[in-house]
Every structure is written in structure tokens, then in C-alpha cells.
Amino acid sequence: MDSGKIHRRKQASQNFVFTLFTLMSASIVLVLFVILGFIVIRGLPAISWDFLTKMPEDGMTKGGIYPAIIGTFCLMLGSMIFAFPIGIMSGIYVHEYTKDGILKRFMKAMTNNLAGIPSIVFGLFGMSLFVNDLHFGDSILAGSLTLGLLVLPVVIRTTEESLKAIDNSFRVGSYALGATKLQTIRKVVLPMSLPNIITGLILSIGRISGETAPILFTVAAYFLPKLPHSIFDQVMALPYHLYVISTSGTNIVESRKMAYGTALVLVLIVLILNLLANVLRRYFGKKVKMN
């Protein structure tokens, strides 16, 4: 077979595969646009200032979803307060302090397992422990703790991966100057891994805002006439609200418009958080000036 033929064959197979990849990538983008488009088209009519700032009225067929938005933010804040410090510190501990060996492998395996537990199981656990045994009742506290547990493995893993990405030569250079391990982590390693950690954190918040199962039995209420004023109060939340409007409620068809509106708001929150993640990442990245 002459070299010309071989060359043409190679070229042809390359073109084929390249086209395949392009089509697949395009199809993913397409799917995303279809979903978004769907929600935007159906949800946009429902969006108005009133929608975002008023309480629901008339059996969810009119009014707004203000309390659900507030509720979601409360839960986000609560689970952040619980999961982030513990998660980051655990991640630092596992990666920087534990020696390679059985203990380290065990901890990593446990983290992974925790990440794999279905969210409804978290919900059930949360209900049993926080709501019932600890007598917090259906509350922001219980909900935040449950959601916090849900994202904890993600935070730990993100932190670990970000720390792992930092080349060891920086640590070694710091030790050689007489810095302690803690100083090295605080002054060199952590600042360098911050962009990645923050990205991970923000993405996990995005996830929190959308989880329904964990808040099902621990905090969410369908309709509350008042806004919460303590962590022991129940609260409305966007994903739950979406679920209930679409399936039960007094007038499903009429509420349909509100349902799409809720979905749109939820999606927008996630998109905005992702955007924020990018901006923050770039900002911290510049500060740190990685090669």
C-alpha cells in the first residue's frame, strides 16, 4: 500500500472521529439550550416584580414566591455555615496532616461513600436525628444540618483535590525556611488553592439550592403565612414549592404558570452562582498568579 493511500485513510478516520466529537458536543449544548429555552419561554410570563416579592395568594394561583426565595437563601446560608468550615478543615487535615497509610485511605473511602448516599436517605436521617431525636422539629436548623451533611463530602473532596494540585516543591521551599506546617498551609498552600476551593464551594451551593429530598422531612412547608424569624421555624423552599405546585395544590392548571416561574427562578439562581464562581475564580487566580 503506498504512503498516499495510508495518508488518506488516516485523514479520513481523523475527520470522521472529529466530526463525531463535534456533533456530540453540539448536542450537549443543544440539550442545554432546549431545557433552558423551555423553562424560559414558559416561565418568563410569570416573572414580575410582584412575583418575586409577594406572598402567594389565592391557593397559589396568584401572587408571588417571595417566601420560598427567602427560605432557599436561609437554607443555603445555614448549610454553608455548617458544611464549609468543617469540610475545608477536614480536607486540609486529610491531605496535609495524615500520613499515607490505612487511616488516610480509610478516610478517603468514607468520604466517597458519604458522597454516594442518595439524598432521600439523607432526608430520612435528618428527620430521625435532627427533627425527632434532637427535638429541633421541622426547622431551618434541621434542614441546614441535613443539607450540610449532603454537601460535606463534596466540600472535603474539592478541598483535597485543590490542595493536591499544589506542587510539593512550594511546601518544601517553605519548610526549608523554617516555617511550621501550619504557617506553610496558611501562607502558601491555602492561598494558592483558594480559587479552586471557592469554585467548588459555590458549585456545591448551587446544588444545595436545588435539592428537594433532604428538605422534604426536615424543614419544608408548603405554605406559611409568615416569614421565618428563628432557626427553629419552618420555611418554604423553591424546589419543594415547585414540586407541590405541580403535583398537588388546589388548582393545578392555574398554578402551572407559577410552577414554571419558580423553575426559572431556581435555574437563574444556579446560573448566577456559576457566574459568580467564575468571577471569583478569576479574581483569586489573578491574586495568586499561578503559572
Add this chain to the structure above:
Amino acid sequence: MTTTHSHLDEELQLLKTDTLNMWKLVRQQVEKGKEALIQHDKDLARQVVAVERRVNAYELKIDRDCENIFALFTPVAIDLRFVLAALKINSNLERIGDIAEGIARFVIDIDKQFDPELLKVARIVEMFDMSNAMLLDAAQAYEQEDTRLARTLFKKDEKLDEVNNEASYVITDYIKSHPDNIRESLHILSMIRKLERVGDQTKNIAEEIIFYIEAKVLKHKEPNK
């Protein structure tokens, strides 16, 4: 691109300084030798012999330093040629020192003043002066990297050869008319031969200087250089 003054530069500079110091000693030996002969000053002649020890010490030191420079710095190009030249100039100077010492021993050996007439016809003072001048010029050429000056030494050496060639005839004549002074005459003849060799050694030095500065090898070449 800026040239930096390095560790190697320091070592090369030290080598040059040592060589020039050795040169000074050797020149002194030749000058003192001349004075010792004319004044018949045996003390001066003994000084020349004593200095020889220092000259030898310099030779050993310079040899060792060159070896170290080769081993530690692996010099190339002009640095390499410089060190190679320094090695050779070192042994040339040492031989000149030996020759000067030999001349001084002749002076010590004779108890009375040499006959001025003998000195005149043999033109030995001239030869001394020429050798001295050549040594001085060579030292200057080395210190200032002046190859033009180095080249003038070839002609000067020819002058020395002239006097040397005449010497056996001139001295034979003298001996015929002064049969009591045969021993001195033979000594003078030997001294002339030695001074001619000083000229040769100095000419070799000049060749080495031109080699290290211009990378031209003039050894064994035809006379019109």
C-alpha cells in the same frame, strides 16, 4: 554582552604577576652578572647565584599553578593559550636564570680583573646590553600584550648571533697575542656562548607571546616572520 571579572580571571592575573616577578629576578641576574664581570665584584656574582634558588622556587610554583588552572577551570581559547604560553615561558626564564648563574660562576672562578681589552674585542658588554634589552622588551611585550614589540626581538637576536659567530675568531686572535690569559679568554668565550643562548631563549619567549595573543605559531618557521 558584558564581560565579567571572574574567579578564573583572578587566577590568570596572579599567574601573570608571578611570571613577571620571576622575570624581574632573572633580569636582575643578567644585569648583576654584567656588573660583576666589569667590576670584577665576586660578591655581586655570589648574589646572582643565591637568587637562583628563588627563581627555581618560582618555576615550581608557576608549574603547579598552571596545572591547577587546567584541572579546575578547563580554560579554552585565549585563556588556554595563555596558560600554555605561561608554562613554556616559565621554563625559558628558568633556563635563562641557570645561564646567568653559570656566567656568574665564571666570574667567581677568576681571581683577577678581566683584561679590558679582551672584554672590548669580544664585545661582551655589548652582548650583555643586548640580552638585557631583549629581556626587558620581552617582559614589556608580555605585560602589555604588545606583539609588535615581541616581533622586534627576532632582529635583535640576529645581532647576538653575529657577535657570537665572530667570537671564536676574535678570541683566537687575542689568545695569540696574550698567551697568559688563556683561561680568562676561554671563560669569556663560554660567556658569549651563554649569552647567545639567553638571546635564543628570549626569542622563544617572544614566539610564545605571539602565540598566545594571535594564535600564530612561529616556531620552526622561515626567518622572514
Add this chain to the structure above:
Amino acid sequence: MVKDYVKKPKVMAKDVNLYYGDFHALKGITLSMEENTVVALIGPSGCGKSTFLRCFNRMNDLIPSTRITGYVMVDGKDINDRSMNVDELRKNIGMVFQKPNPFPKSIFENVAYGLRVNGVKEAKFIEERVERSLKQSALWEEVKDKLKKSAFELSGGQQQRLCIARALAIEPSVLLMDEPASALDPISTAKIEELIYELKNQYTIIIVTHNMQQAGRVSDKTAFFYMGELIECDDTKTMFTNPKHTRTQNYITGRFG
């Protein structure tokens, strides 16, 4: 072997054995170094010279399952003694690595890092020290107008000089250099060698190098390692003109290794 009758050694190892797990990396090394000298450690890859270097600031402690026996002394103290504070030890011993590893901070902050980490707070003092260290490592003129810029904007040779300045800032008395110029171009290498030659007057320097000519140019004494053993240590002049062991001669002449 090195004979030190008159001067008390600044740094010394006596019968040091080091194991990485089961691997016997250093076999009974005895070596001492006087103050204000440069000692070069040479030998083929894997012979233990970098491992030995790291003994002096206990950086081998960072490698798991390392075990060391024998006596390692700096400034008269046994550094492996239980009472020795490792961080204090490392403040007195600067280290420069093969691949320049400046922190992703500004040039100024890189040099100031050692000071800050050791509790120095006074801004003026830090400024002066940073300037002095950068001058010592012959980098000041090139960076004095851009101290706030990132260290990564410097070239490889400049980064390495920055790392040297960083090490010098905390005023160590001993400098350990692990093949400091092997990742650099010839001109940067020459600059670093000149630097070492000048720093010798104030510091005691141990340098690992796989480049023999570098050892010749830069060091007062040279120690030849082979397969974890110290084969020969002597004045560099002697090592390079007339070494005592055949193996040393074979290595130096390039006939093996």
C-alpha cells in the same frame, strides 16, 4: 579524608547511616567542613549526595520511613537530638533547590517570607533586609523597580537568584545548594557560580553538583560519593590533579558514571 587539626569544623557528619525503608542510602559517612569554605559533593546519579545534603537541615524528615543513625553536627550541636527544634535549625540553614521554586507572590514578598514566618514585623527592617539580600544575590539592580511584580515574571536564572536571596534573608550561616544551576542556561549558571564564589566569605556552603567542572571552579574541597559511600574527600586542587582512588579518577575523567 579531611584533616581538621587547627580549625573547629562548622558542620560535620560522623558515621552517618541513612535508610529509606529497607534501602541503605548512606553508608557510614564521615565528613567535616570548615567555616567559610565551599564543599562540593559529586558522584553519579543515585549515589546519595542529595540525601546527604538534606541531612544537615533534616529535610529527610519529610520523606516517610526515613531512618538515620550517627552524628550530624552543625555549630557544635547534634541536630538529630530530641531537644533540637527543627524549625530553629532550618532558620540557620538556607537551602536552594534544583528547580527554582519561588512562591506565587511578589518578588518582595518572596524574599520577605522567611522573615515574616519567623515573627519579624517591623516594615522598615524587612525592607532593608530584602534589599540587602537581593543585592547579595546580585539581583537587586534587575528587580529594584518591580519588587511588587510576580516572581513568576522572572526568567529561570533570575528566579533561582531570587530563591538564593530568599534563603539569605534570614541570615543563615550555612547554605545548602542542591544542583542550583542544573536547570539553567550557561550564562545564568556562570552568574550563580560567581555568586557562590563571593558568598563564600560570609557563609559555609555545601553544593551538590553533577557537573564536575562546576565543582572545580567553585569549591575548596570536593567529596566524591558512590553508591552511598564516601569514597574520597580532599582539597579540590588535589582531587582534580591527583586523586587517591582509582574510582575517583575514573569518575572525574569521565570514564564511568
